[in-house]
Amino acid sequence: MIKLTGVSHPITAGVDANWPALLGFQRLVAKPDADVLATIDGWPLLVAGRFGKGRSLAFASDIAPHWAPQEFLDWPGYARLWGQAVGWLTAQEG
Secondary structure (H helix, E strand, O other), X not given: OEEEOOOOOOOOOOOOOOOOOOOOOOOOOOOOOOEEEEEEOOEEEEXXXXXXXXXXXXXXXXXXXXXXXXXXXXXXXXXXXXXXXXXXXXXXXX
């Protein structure tokens, strides 16, 4: 089951907490200073972090049909989540 962690972050702002199921994921371990934004079965699923002047994002599953079934692709939060993720990753610090 996918759960948002409650960490406030621009990537998940306004994204519904009820996500459709995924068909698979890779187990990963988040760095201690990273923000774990969502988990799946207790494992980090969506993790955001910073390194130097850059930003990084790890998603432990698939964003296209393979582990992401059609229900995930049709989910209203899909476009918002990935739009906000790309926006955060490409934002320039002031």
